[in-house]
Amino acid sequence: MIEFTFHTRITVAKNPPTIFPQIICNPISFSHVLSFLGEKRNLIDVIGVIIEVAEPSWVHLSSQANPTL
Numbered sequence: 231m232i233e234f235t236f237h238t239r240i241t242v243a244k245n246p247p248t249i250f251p252q253i254i255c256n257p258i259s260f261s262h263v264l265s266f267l268g269e270k271r272n273l274i275d276v277i278g279v280i281i282e283v284a285e286p287s288w289v290h291l292s293s294q295a296n297p298t299l
Contacts, residue, residue, distance in 0.1 A: 240278070 234240075242260050258266075288297040 239281070 290297040
């Protein structure tokens, strides 16, 4: 799972390969991705390039008794 945060950088591919992806189900434009924020009825998959991987860290939310990853 990929989580978008305030530090996530997203750029649109200028010249994507013409043979990728080979299978698409109900594609939407990049500009409409944010309109699905909080949507739980549909799975939204974003094709992109991961530029950095970091270790998970514990986050304590005031509404939870115990920290979560």
